[in-house]
Structure formats: C-alpha cells, structure tokens
Amino acid sequence: MTRRVALLAHEGFPDRAKTAVGVLRYADDEPVAVVDREIAEADPDARTTDYLDGVPDAPVVGRVADCPDFDALIIGVAPIGGGFNESWRPDVRAALEAGADVVAGLHYFLNDDEEFAALAAEHGGELWDVRKPPDDLGVAEGVARDLDTEVVLTVGTDCSTGKMTTTRELYEAAVDRGVDAAFVPTGQTGIVIEDWGIPVDRVVSDFAAGAVERMVRERADHDYLFVEGQGSIVHPAYSAVTTAILHGAMPDALVLCHEAGREAIHGYESFEIPNPGYVGGLYESLAEPVAPTEVVAGALNTKHLSDGDATDALDRYRSQVGAPVADPVRDGPGALLEAIL
Amino acid sequence: MTRRVALLAHEGFPDRAKTAVGVLRYADDEPVAVVDREIAEADPDARTTDYLDGVPDAPVVGRVADCPDFDALIIGVAPIGGGFNESWRPDVRAALEAGADVVAGLHYFLNDDEEFAALAAEHGGELWDVRKPPDDLGVAEGVARDLDTEVVLTVGTDCSTGKMTTTRELYEAAVDRGVDAAFVPTGQTGIVIEDWGIPVDRVVSDFAAGAVERMVRERADHDYLFVEGQGSIVHPAYSAVTTAILHGAMPDALVLCHEAGREAIHGYESFEIPNPGYVGGLYESLAEPVAPTEVVAGALNTKHLSDGDATDALDRYRSQVGAPVADPVRDGPGALLEAIL
Structure with a gap:
C-alpha cells in the first residue's frame, strides 16, 4: 500500500526544502500536504503545483494538525547545522499523537528526545533518524x-x-x-x-x-x-x-x-x-x-x-x-x- | 615530570603488541614494566631488552599488581576486533585502585564500563579512550x-x-x-x-x-x-x-x-x-x-x-x-x- 506522507517545510518550501521536493518528485509515497506556515498564511489555498512543475498536487497547510490523514510525517527542510527547530515541536507532537511515524534527517536525533520517544511508544508510531547509521557496520571486503x-x-x-x-x-x-x-x-x-x-x-x-x-x-x-x-x-x-x-x-x-x-x-x-x-x-x-x-x-x-x-x-x-x-x-x-x- | 607507565601486553609482547612497542621505542614516558603473563611465567627474570634492541630496559611481569609504582597503565596490545579481554580486568582494576590513569585504544570504551568508571572516580584516576574522537569536530575549512x-x-x-x-x-x-x-x-x-x-x-x-x-x-x-x-x-x-x-x-x-x-x-x-x-x-x-x-x-x-x-x-x-x-x-x-x- 502506498504510504501517505505529510512534508514539514516551514519557511523553506520549495527552495530550501530539498528533501520535501525530492520526495514530491521521486518517491512512491502519496503526499497529503506540505506544511509551510509562511506560505499558508499568505495564501490559504496554496498548492504544491503552484510552486513546482511535474509533482503531485497537494495542499500547502500551516500546521500538521490541518493535514489530511497520513502514515508518516517527513521533516523535509534542513536548517543550517542540522538542528531541530523548537517551533516544529507541536507539529511533530501532533503527528505522533495521531499514531503516525516521523522521519528526519537531522543531526539532532528524534529518538534521543524524551517527549517524542514517549509519544511514539504510547501511540505506536516509529521515529526514524535517517542520519543515524546502523550499529553493525564494518570494513569493506572488496567484493x-x-x-x-x-x-x-x-x-x-x-x-x-x-x-x-x-x-x-x-x-x-x-x-x-x-x-x-x-x-x-x-x-x-x-x-x-x-x-x-x-x-x-x-x-x-x-x-x-x-x-x-x-x-x-x-x-x-x-x-x-x-x-x-x-x-x-x-x-x-x-x-x-x-x-x-x-x-x-x-x-x-x-x-x-x-x-x-x-x-x-x-x-x-x-x-x-x-x-x-x-x-x-x-x-x-x-x-x-x-x-x-x-x-x-x-x-x-x-x-x-x-x-x-x-x-x-x-x-x-x-x-x-x-x-x-x-x-x-x-x-x-x-x-x-x-x-x- | 616524566610519566611512569606500565604496558599491558598479555600473550602479545612484542610481536602483537604494536602500541606497547611504539611507546617503548618512541614515547618520552618512563616504562616501569611490561605486563605479559606468558613471558613472565616462562622466565621470571625476563626484561624488555631480551626482546627488543634500543629500548629502555624494564622487567616483564605477570600482572599489574607486580609492577613498580606508575602513573598510567597503557593497554599495549590490540586483540582482533578491538574488544576488551575480560582476563585483563584484574589488571585494570589494580591500576585504578592504585590511583593510576588507564589509557586504551580499544573499540570497547573503558569509560562505558561501570566498574572502571566508578573506580576511576573513587581513586582519582582518569580513563582515556584514545579511539573516541572529540565531540566537537566539524568539516574542514580548507586552510x-x-x-x-x-x-x-x-x-x-x-x-x-x-x-x-x-x-x-x-x-x-x-x-x-x-x-x-x-x-x-x-x-x-x-x-x-x-x-x-x-x-x-x-x-x-x-x-x-x-x-x-x-x-x-x-x-x-x-x-x-x-x-x-x-x-x-x-x-x-x-x-x-x-x-x-x-x-x-x-x-x-x-x-x-x-x-x-x-x-x-x-x-x-x-x-x-x-x-x-x-x-x-x-x-x-x-x-x-x-x-x-x-x-x-x-x-x-x-x-x-x-x-x-x-x-x-x-x-x-x-x-x-x-x-x-x-x-x-x-x-x-x-x-x-x-x-x-
């Protein structure tokens, strides 16, 4: 079944939201919305297709709580330094409370955040820190x-x-x-x-x-x-x-x-x-x-x-x-x- | 003041004890003893100079408890895989109880070992995991x-x-x-x-x-x-x-x-x-x-x-x-x- 995703991209869509744009353009996922409060405030009827050619059409909303049902929230914007922007916390919280997974490529690991870890455990969602490599890597065998x-x-x-x-x-x-x-x-x-x-x-x-x-x-x-x-x-x-x-x-x-x-x-x-x-x-x-x-x-x-x-x-x-x-x-x-x- | 060091090299001195040999050959430290129970058992009077040319003369003893006074114990042998050999535990314990530091280049971090961390804190020694890089590294600036x-x-x-x-x-x-x-x-x-x-x-x-x-x-x-x-x-x-x-x-x-x-x-x-x-x-x-x-x-x-x-x-x-x-x-x-x- 196709995964339904919401794409968090506050103040970044589309030019500073490389991951959100990459998912829109190339992933098999079904995007239910892009979340960018700056765009949504300026234009409550904004759509992804107003900003990019050749991507699935989806609304741009101001917060995760306004997204249609989804399976995973993807953090689609990478601030300089790769930190977690605390202004995103209510959005991540809303996603987890709805039982969704959250995917992030930040240097800050969601799994190390006590509130997020507890919410994920409580509601059955998963936190996937994309930037954390597996623990069991080894040297190349040259094969x-x-x-x-x-x-x-x-x-x-x-x-x-x-x-x-x-x-x-x-x-x-x-x-x-x-x-x-x-x-x-x-x-x-x-x-x-x-x-x-x-x-x-x-x-x-x-x-x-x-x-x-x-x-x-x-x-x-x-x-x-x-x-x-x-x-x-x-x-x-x-x-x-x-x-x-x-x-x-x-x-x-x-x-x-x-x-x-x-x-x-x-x-x-x-x-x-x-x-x-x-x-x-x-x-x-x-x-x-x-x-x-x-x-x-x-x-x-x-x-x-x-x-x-x-x-x-x-x-x-x-x-x-x-x-x-x-x-x-x-x-x-x-x-x-x-x-x- | 010159640091006095004991060099742990059980079953490895000198050929499989690269770090111990490197310290003997090149460091400014004063070696008080090499610890290799295999050698000490076979020859209670063994000396470093029986095995290597051009290094400081020091006894080879069977356990850390038999070393003359020292400031730091250096793990001088690296088993395949870089693990900690549990048979070394009494030696590391003895060094820490004597108030010495312990230096190791293992994949296993001494600082993560509860007993060693507690002993170091209690007796004022330091644990230095050489293989653990600093936390504050960044990308090269090209300068x-x-x-x-x-x-x-x-x-x-x-x-x-x-x-x-x-x-x-x-x-x-x-x-x-x-x-x-x-x-x-x-x-x-x-x-x-x-x-x-x-x-x-x-x-x-x-x-x-x-x-x-x-x-x-x-x-x-x-x-x-x-x-x-x-x-x-x-x-x-x-x-x-x-x-x-x-x-x-x-x-x-x-x-x-x-x-x-x-x-x-x-x-x-x-x-x-x-x-x-x-x-x-x-x-x-x-x-x-x-x-x-x-x-x-x-x-x-x-x-x-x-x-x-x-x-x-x-x-x-x-x-x-x-x-x-x-x-x-x-x-x-x-x-x-x-x-x-």
Whole structure:
C-alpha cells in the first residue's frame, strides 16, 4: 500500500526544502500536504503545483494538525547545522499523537528526545533518524567488483551539482524502459525517497566504503544499480566520502556531474574546479588500481542558463568530458541512459 | 615530570603488541614494566631488552599488581576486533585502585564500563579512550595550505608499510638536528606515544579531513610538521581515511612508504599493489587540485631481507620512486630527512 506522507517545510518550501521536493518528485509515497506556515498564511489555498512543475498536487497547510490523514510525517527542510527547530515541536507532537511515524534527517536525533520517544511508544508510531547509521557496520571486503550487476555511479566536480537528481532520473528512466534496476541512496534525501539506505557521510571513515559495499550487495540481484555519489574528489572537505563511495561501490561506469558556469568549489571559493575532463580522468585513475571504470556520460546542470546558452555549455562540456552529455532535467535522461545501457 | 607507565601486553609482547612497542621505542614516558603473563611465567627474570634492541630496559611481569609504582597503565596490545579481554580486568582494576590513569585504544570504551568508571572516580584516576574522537569536530575549512609551516606526510602503497615508524623516525631525527618540529599522530599508537591526537579512522567521514586540519592548525607554530599517514589510496577499504588526511593536511612534501616484496594489499590478496612509482604519482594527482605536493623521498621497509637483498630492493625502489630512498630503520632516517629539509 502506498504510504501517505505529510512534508514539514516551514519557511523553506520549495527552495530550501530539498528533501520535501525530492520526495514530491521521486518517491512512491502519496503526499497529503506540505506544511509551510509562511506560505499558508499568505495564501490559504496554496498548492504544491503552484510552486513546482511535474509533482503531485497537494495542499500547502500551516500546521500538521490541518493535514489530511497520513502514515508518516517527513521533516523535509534542513536548517543550517542540522538542528531541530523548537517551533516544529507541536507539529511533530501532533503527528505522533495521531499514531503516525516521523522521519528526519537531522543531526539532532528524534529518538534521543524524551517527549517524542514517549509519544511514539504510547501511540505506536516509529521515529526514524535517517542520519543515524546502523550499529553493525564494518570494513569493506572488496567484493563489489565481483557482483553480477552493472553498477553506475554519479560523481561530481563539486557538491550540489545534481548527482542525486541525475541518479534518480537515470534509475526511473531505466525502469520505464523495462530494465531491472535499483537505486542506491547514500545521502539523506535519497534515503527518505527510497525508504532505505545508509548516510555514508555519517559513517566513521574506516567503515564508509564498507557501508557502500553493503548497500550494493543488498541490491545486487538487479541487473543495474544506480548509485548516488557524494561530494567530489577535488573537494577540500568532503573528498573522503567521495573516495569511500568510489572504492566501495566499484562501479562499472561513471556519470560525471557538473554545474555549468561553476568555477570554484561552493563555499570554498579559493579552490578552483579544474577542467571537468581532468576531474573525470582523476576519478578513473583513482578507481583503476581497485576496480577500473570509465566516465561514459556527463550530466550538466544548466538551470541558470537560457536555452541557447545551455546548448553552448553542453557543447563545451561534451568536448571536455569526451562522452555523451545532457542536462537530465532540461533534456531528460534519455541520451545519458543510452550511453550507459 | 616524566610519566611512569606500565604496558599491558598479555600473550602479545612484542610481536602483537604494536602500541606497547611504539611507546617503548618512541614515547618520552618512563616504562616501569611490561605486563605479559606468558613471558613472565616462562622466565621470571625476563626484561624488555631480551626482546627488543634500543629500548629502555624494564622487567616483564605477570600482572599489574607486580609492577613498580606508575602513573598510567597503557593497554599495549590490540586483540582482533578491538574488544576488551575480560582476563585483563584484574589488571585494570589494580591500576585504578592504585590511583593510576588507564589509557586504551580499544573499540570497547573503558569509560562505558561501570566498574572502571566508578573506580576511576573513587581513586582519582582518569580513563582515556584514545579511539573516541572529540565531540566537537566539524568539516574542514580548507586552510592548512595557508599555514606558515612545512607539512610532511607519510603515504603508503598499503597499510602496515611503516608510515608511523617513518614519521616518528623523521620527526626525532629532525629534532636531534635542532629543527623546530612536531609530530602529528592520526592513529592510536601514535596518539598514545604523543599523548595527544585524533584517531582519524574513527571520525565520521564528513569530518575526517576537518579532524586532520584541526591537528595541523594546533601545531602550526612549529617550522616542520611530520604527519602520520594511514592506509593507502589504492586500498579497497581504507582509502577514504587516506584521502581525508591528504586533503586535510595539505602537505608540502610526501614520503612514500612501501614494504619490499609486498605485491598485494594485505588481507585483500586479489588486489595487486601497482608499481610504487605509479602510486606516488596518484597521490600527487589527487593532491594537485586541492594543494599541490610531491613525493620527495621513499621509505622502504626491508626487515624481511638480508643486507644484500635490501640493497637491491632499495636500488629498484629508487628508480621506481624517482627520489632518494632508504629504510629508516635499517639505515636510519638521515638520507630521507636530507631530501625533506
């Protein structure tokens, strides 16, 4: 049965509510409402479709108590620092009192909150802290390359270049074509969408590749796995997570994700992003001694460009990457999928 | 005042007691005894110097209760899995009842043991779980390359190639020459020796580079920092830790560590170790976009070879690495230090 979800996104929908938007766009769940008091106050008749194209239509309400019946409340907005905003407490309380589950990807764990834990126990709901990795992880065994499945990994020139979106679009397009495929999430939005997965950035570094390997093994009965990458190997802070995924998943093919026009690492502006073709080659070189692979396609995020500029940017990107390229949102993932299958 | 330490190493001294041997060889502490009941039973007059060259002379006794006065008991042996061996409980109890501190690098945290926590509180000793990272770590800011200190990092073709030993030998030789230098440990043995540091392999992968950056910043008032590397970028399980250290420390120079004759990743025998020169180049390529560096010297572990074979192996290694090489244990670290200073 399809899970009915309410999406908490106070003061954040849609631009600062990445998880809520990801669930609307990609999850199998049925959204009963988005909860954003700022929007609901300004427009009591607001709908999701007023803000986003191609998502299920649902009302935007001011509080959880005003939502139609639902099975789970998903915290769909991530404040800087990942804390719990105390102004959300009445909403979470209302969800738990209605017997619903609550799903959150915060650094603050709902399970450690005495009131929420007690309410969940009393009303039979579950608290799922997506960012808490399992306790029983271990080091990678180095076996992913021996699995009988084609592993496709998205890698990037930086964070926030569209890896999650590209992975998900490729996966959905593959399934639409009748390919036996699975999606392997590695970050909180993907995990909430898939209702399964391990947040690799929260795993101790010794076990990070092992966590990825475990997910790949669990889904290895599919013909194709689309693994969501994280960060970048040229990122001064997050490259360890990226390396863990590259060596843990041992992909057969890479899709290189880049944002058109971005020249420096976001938030680390003194670090230039090298030519994307060079970055792609570096991924291949780093993979080579462990499990050889190659960049078979490039995904370019052109959302800030006009159609004409996007075409120019794609031409340039194609020559840099030396493989088929597309913007999977603007153009659809078809051309990229062709390069993979 | 020099700290007096007892070194617990039941059934492990010296070959399976890496931390005990590291402390004997490199720490400023005064060892009062090694505790190994197997050795003490076989030879009640056993001494450390019966087993190791160039370490302080101290008795090997059967239990902590038989040790001369000491300030701290160091768990110097790491069982597979990193658990606490219950047969050690009377020894830890005796140390705490004598008012001493207890230092351990186990996965099992002494601070979580009710009896030990109560005894430490009662008698004024401290429990230090070396493997527990600080709670206040964050992401790297990407600033290590701007510090006014020369950062030298050991990197390897595999785990257990001599990175800790090489780093420590270089650091001590530099200090002996009057260089203002500091040692930056990243693993438990180095941390116990230095009585300071963060176990990078136990830090969540998002913060691993940040942990290294923090240590480097704390020691940046020295002219040279010798940073202990971990794992290898060609290791299928531990490459994330390696990458975090490379990008977090942003070294000015690399020393490539390899064990003569080792052709496959230890414990992952289906993974060949590439030509060490290729691995060195891969470290340089991965560092380049974040903070350029180069392999300035190579350390070769030749402990399993005869003198003649070691000379041959060093010649071969020199041509592979394209830089001065030496076995810092057999030959001393002088030639390597020359290449660095």
